Amino acid sequence: xxxxxAFFYPTFLGFLTxxxxxxxxxxxxxxxxxxxxxxxxxxxxxxxxxxxxxxxxPSEAKFISLASGLLIVTFLxxxxxxxxxxxxxxxxxxxxxxxxxDKHLLLEMLPSILGFLLFTITLVTVLRFYxxxxxxxxxxxxxxxxxxxxxxxxxxxxPEEWQGMFSPKLxxxxxxxxLLFPGILAWGWNWLGYESLLWPPLVSLGFYLSCVxxxxxxxxxxxxxxxxxIGGTFFLVLMSYLYWTIYQYADIxxxxxxxxxxxxxxxxxxxxxxxxxxVSGLLGGLAAWxxxxxxxxxxxxCALLGGICIVRYYKKIRTPFAPFLGFLLGALxxxxxxxxxxxxxxxxxxxxxxxxxxxxxxxxxxSGWDKTFTILKAxxxxxxxxxxxxxxxxxxxxxxxxxxxxxxxxRGNFVWVxxxxxxxxxxxxxxxxxITPHDLAWHIQxxxxxxxxxxxxxxxxxxxxxxxxxxxxP
Amino acid sequence: MPKQETLVPQWYxxxxxxxxxxxxxxxxxxxxxxxxxxxxxxxxFQLRKELLSGNEKIFREPGFDFSIFKxxxxxxxxxxxxxxxxxxxxxxxxxEFYMAQSYLAPLILNILPDEKIAIIHCSKDSIAVGWxxxxxxxxxxxxxxxxxxxxxxx
Numbered sequence: 001x002x003x004x005x006a007f008f009y010p011t012f013l014g015f016l017t018x019x020x021x022x023x024x025x026x027x028x029x030x031x032x033x034x035x036x037x038x039x040x041x042x043x044x045x046x047x048x049x050x051x052x053x054x055x056x057x058p059s060e061a062k063f064i065s066l067a068s069g070l071l072i073v074t075f076l077x078x079x080x081x082x083x084x085x086x087x088x089x090x091x092x093x094x095x096x097x098x099x100x101x102d103k104h105l106l107l108e109m110l111p112s113i114l115g116f117l118l119f120t121i122t123l124v125t126v127l128r129f130y131x132x133x134x135x136x137x138x139x140x141x142x143x144x145x146x147x148x149x150x151x152x153x154x155x156x157x158x159p160e161e162w163q164g165m166f167s168p169k170l171x172x173x174x175x176x177x178x179l180l181f182p183g184i185l186a187w188g189w190n191w192l193g194y195e196s197l198l199w200p201p202l203v204s205l206g207f208y209l210s211c212v213x214x215x216x217x218x219x220x221x222x223x224x225x226x227x228x229x230i231g232g233t234f235f236l237v238l239m240s241y242l243y244w245t246i247y248q249y250a251d252i253x254x255x256x257x258x259x260x261x262x263x264x265x266x267x268x269x270x271x272x273x274x275x276x277x278x279v280s281g282l283l284g285g286l287a288a289w290x291x292x293x294x295x296x297x298x299x300x301x302c303a304l305l306g307g308i309c310i311v312r313y314y315k316k317i318r319t320p321f322a323p324f325l326g327f328l329l330g331a332l333x334x335x336x337x338x339x340x341x342x343x344x345x346x347x348x349x350x351x352x353x354x355x356x357x358x359x360x361x362x363x364x365x366x367s368g369w370d371k372t373f374t375i376l377k378a379x380x381x382x383x384x385x386x387x388x389x390x391x392x393x394x395x396x397x398x399x400x401x402x403x404x405x406x407x408x409x410x411r412g413n414f415v416w417v418x419x420x421x422x423x424x425x426x427x428x429x430x431x432x433x434x435i436t437p438h439d440l441a442w443h444i445q446x447x448x449x450x451x452x453x454x455x456x457x458x459x460x461x462x463x464x465x466x467x468x469x470x471x472x473x474p
Numbered sequence: 475m476p477k478q479e480t481l482v483p484q485w486y487x488x489x490x491x492x493x494x495x496x497x498x499x500x501x502x503x504x505x506x507x508x509x510x511x512x513x514x515x516x517x518x519f520q521l522r523k524e525l526l527s528g529n530e531k532i533f534r535e536p537g538f539d540f541s542i543f544k545x546x547x548x549x550x551x552x553x554x555x556x557x558x559x560x561x562x563x564x565x566x567x568x569x570e571f572y573m574a575q576s577y578l579a580p581l582i583l584n585i586l587p588d589e590k591i592a593i594i595h596c597s598k599d600s601i602a603v604g605w606x607x608x609x610x611x612x613x614x615x616x617x618x619x620x621x622x623x624x625x626x627x628x
Contacts, residue, residue, distance in 0.1 A: 122506065129511045135521035138533050145536050146572035150579055158580035161550045169552060169584045170575070172563070197530045234502055237509040390505045395498075442564070467498040469491030 003198050006188045007039070007206065013069065014042025016076035018279065023083055025275045027267070028221035036213030037283070039206045040256050044286035044334065045072075047183025050190070051337055054155065054162050061159045062190045115229030119216070122236045130208075133246045134201040141247035147173050148181045148250055149200065155186030156195060166346045176346035178338045180290040181250040200248050207253040208245040211457055212236060214256065218263040218461055222270075223468050231464040240388045240453055250291055251450040257287035258297050259457030262421045265301065265327075269308070269414045274326045281330020289334035293454060296432070298331060300424040304417060364435045371440065375433045378444045379426070382452055389456075396422065396459040399466035418462035425455040537577025543593050544578070546615050546623045552582040554592040556605040561585035570595075587611070589626070596620035 015038040022030065046069060053065035139145050150173060154165040165182075166175045181203075188199040212232050220228025235241065245252050261284035268276035284301050287294035305324050312320035383393040403410055403419055410416060429451045436443045524532050547553060555574060557567040574595070575583045583593070587609035594611075596602040602620045606613060611624035 118503075118506070125511070129514070132514050132518040132522050135525045135533075136518060138521075138525065139536055142569070142572075145576055150576050153576070153579040158550060161580045164550070164580050164582055167552070167582050169582050169586075172572075197533055198525065230499065230502060230506075233506055237506050390509065391501075438563075467494070469494040469498075 001192050003192065003196060003202065006191045006196075006199060007202055009069070009073075009191065010042030010046045010184070010187075011039040011206075012042065013045055013073050013076070014038035014040065016073060016080055017041060017045060019080055020076055020083070021275060021279050021282075023275075024087075025273050026271060027273075027276065029217050032213065032217040032220065036210050036217050037260055040210045040253065040260070041282070041286070043184040043187075043203065043206070043253075044180055044257075044289060046187045047180045048289065048333060048337055050155065050183045050187045051179055054159065055340070058159045058162055061162075065187065066190060112225035112229065115226045115233075119229040119233045119236075122233045123212070126236050126242060130205060130242070130246065134205075137247055138197050138201065140200060140204075141244075141249055143250075144200070144248045147177070148248075149185060151179065151182035152185035152189065153195070155182060156189045163345065166341075168348045171348055174292075174346075175348050176342055177292060178289045178294070178341055180286065181253060201246075204245050204248040204252060207256050208241060211241065211252065211256045211259060214260045214263060215457060215461060218266070219464055221267070223465050223471055227464050227468050231460060234390070234392075234464075235457070235460055238388070238390055238392065238456070240449070240456070243388075244450060244453060249450060251453050254287060254290045254294050255453050255457055257283050257290055257294060258425070258454050259461070261287055261297075261301060262418065262458055263461060265305070266414055266417060268323065268326075269417065272323075274322055277323045277326030278330035281327035281332075282334070283330075284327065285331030285334030288331070288338050293429075293451065295338060296428045297425060297454070298335070300421065300428060302327070304420060304424070308417075361435050365431075371434060372430070374440065375430055375444065378448050379430075379452070382449050392456060392459055392463065395463035395467060399463045402466050415462065415465055418458050418465070422455040422458050422462065425458075426452075535577060537573035537575070540574045540577050540593070540595065542617050542621065543595075543623060547578065547581060547593070548591070550580060552584050552589050554587050554589040554609075555583040555585065556587075556592060556594045556596065556602070556609070558596050558601055587626075592624045592626070594620070594622040594624050 015034055018034055018037055018041055027033065046065075049069050049072070050061070050065040053061040053068065057064060140149065151165045154162045158164070164170075165173070168175070184203055185200055188203065189195050192199065212235050215235055216228045216232035218228075219231040241252065241255070261280050264276055264280040264283060267273075268280050284298050288298040302324070305327055309321045309324045312323075383389060400419055403416060429448070433440065433443065433448075555571060557570055559565040559567045561568065561571055571583070571585070574593070591614075592606075592609075592611050594602045594605060594613075596605065597620055599620050602622055605611070606622070606624050610627050612627055613622045614625045615623040617623070
C-alpha cells in the first residue's frame with residue numbers, strides 16, 4: 001500500500017462522517033471546515049476502531065480494524081451519495097455573486113486575495129522547511145520515541161500481547177494515557193504492512209495543517225476572509241507549533257482537537273444548531289482520547305456549556321439543556337474508550353490510581369504561595385519569548401481588555417467563551433502543577449512549554465476576532 | 475451647541491476602528507514579514523532525498539545497540555535490564571533504558587531484578603559482573619565486554 005493511501009483513507013472517513021453529521025445544517029464555509037477537520041476526525045475514528053478491535057479479538061485485530069473501517073466508509077459513502085441525489089446541492093450565494101467585470105467588487109476582494117497570496121507563500125515556505133527538517137528527527141522527540149511510538153509498537157508488533165503496554169513494569173510510559181496518537185500510528189503501519197518511518201511525520205504534519213485550516217475556517221466565517229488568511233499566516237509563523245510538529249509530539253493533535261472543539265462550539269452557540277453541538281462534542285471527546293490534558297479540557301468545556309445551559313434555563317429558552325446533551329452525545333464514544341483505559345487497563349496513573357489520598361492532595365494544594373508564584377513565573381517566562389510566540393499572548397491581553405470594555409456588545413456573540421476557554425485550560429495546568437508527583441522544576445521544564453500550545457490556537461482566534469474593529473461578517 | 479456634542483462621537487466612531495485595524499494588521503504583517511526560519515544544512519537535503527527514495531535503512535532506530543541481544547531473548551514476556559546505573563528519572567543511563575525498551579518491544583524490560591532472564595548492558599565488564607553477583611544472576615551468554623545475557627540463580 002502507498003503511504004498516501006494511508007493518509008487519504010482517514011481523511012475520507014472523516015470527511016464522510018462530518019458531512020453526514022452536518023447534513024441539512026446551515027454551516028458557514030462548510031468546505032473549508034471539512035478540509036481542516038476531516039483528517040484529524042478520521043484519524044481519531046481509525047484509532048477508536050483499532051482500539052475496539054484489539055479489545056475484542058486481538059489475534060484478528062489488524063484485519064478487523066481495517067475491514068470494519070472500510071465497511072463504515074462504504075456505508076457512509078452510500079448514505080452520502082443517496083442524500084446528495086435526493087437533495088441536489090444549491091449554488092452558494094457567493095458563487096452567484098462573483099462577477100469578474102464588477103470592478104467595485106474586485107476592489108473589495110483585493111485585501112482577501114492579497115491575504116490568500118501571503119498565506120499560500122508562507123504555507124509553501126513552511127512545508128518546504130518541514131520536509132527538510134523532519135528527516136533529521138525522523139523518530140520524533142523523547143516522549144514520542146519512548147511513550148507514543150512504543151505503544152504503537154505493541155499494537156503493531158504483537159497484537160496478542162498488546163496489553164503489555166499497560167504493564168505496571170512500564171510505569172514511566174504513562175500507562176493510563178489515552179491512545180489516539182499510538183492508535184493512528186499503528187493503524188497506518190497495519191495498513192502499510194511495515195513500520196514506515198514516513199508515516200509518523202506525515203500524521204504530525206496532517207494535524208498541524210488542520211490546526212491552520214480550522215483557524216482560517218473560523219476567522220473567515222465569523223470575521224472576514226482577509227482576517228482568516230492573515231490569522232492562518234500568523235499561526236504558520238509561530239515557531240512553537242512548527243517545532244513540536246517536527247518532533248511529532250501529541251500536543252499538536254491535542255491543540256487541534258481543543259481548538260476545533262471550542263470553535264465549532266462557537267458556531268453551534270451562534271446558530272443554535274443541535275447537530276453542530278454533536279460535532280463539537282465529538283471533537284472534544286477526541287481531545288480526551290488524545291491525552292490526559294484533553295480529559296481535563298473536556299471537563300472545562302462541559303462546565304462552560306453547562307453554565308450556558310443553566311442561563312438558558314433561567315431565561316426560559318425552549319429545551320435549555322439540548323446543547324449540553326448534544327455535546328455529550330458526540331463525545332460519548334471517545335470518552336467511553338478513555339474510561340476503559342482509566343478504569344480497567346492502565347490503572348497506574350500519576351494522578352488516578354496513584355495511591356495518594358485526598359489529604360495528600362489537600363497538603364499539596366495548600367502548601368503555601370511559593371509554589372503558585374513559581375508556576376506563574378514559569379508561565380510568564382515561557383509565554384513571552386518573541387521568537388516562539390510573536391507577541392500572541394500580548395495580543396491576547398489587549399483583546400481581553402477590549403472585551404472588558406465592550407462587554408455589552410459582546411454578550412450575545414459568545415466571544416467571551418474563547419477567552420474563558422483559554423483561561424480555564426491554563427488554570428487547569430496551574431492546578432495540576434500544584435499536585436504533581438514529580439519534582440516541580442523538572443516537570444515545568446519538560447512540559448509547560450508544550451502545555452501552553454494547547455490554548456494558543458484559541459488565543460489567536462480570540463485576538464483576531466476581538467482586535468478586528470471593522471467586520472465583514474455579522 | 476448640541477451639534478458640537480455629537481461631532482466628537484461621530485469622528486470617534488468613524489476613525490477609531492480604522493486606526494485600530496490599521497495598527498493591529500500593520501503589526502501582524504510586520505511580524506510575518508520579519509519572521510525567519512532556522513538555517514538548514516546540506517545534511518537536511520541529503521536525508522530528505524534518502525527518505526523520499528525509500529531508503530529507510532540509513533535511519534538507525536533508537537536502541538539499535540541492543541540488537542546483539544535480540545536473537546537470545548524470548549519474543550514476549552519480561553526480562554530484567556541492568557545498565558551502568560540503577561533506573562532513576564534523572565540517572566545518566568535512563569535514556570538508554572528507554573531506547574532499549576523501544577527497540578525490544580513488545581518484550582517488557584523490568585527495572586527490578588525480578589525476572590528469570592536479564593540483559594546486562596554495561597560499559598565495563600567489572601560493572602556487569604558486580605550487578606550479576608549482587609542481584610543473584612549468573613552469566614548465560616557472553617556477547618561483548620560488559621554485555622551478557624544472564625539467568626537467575628535458582
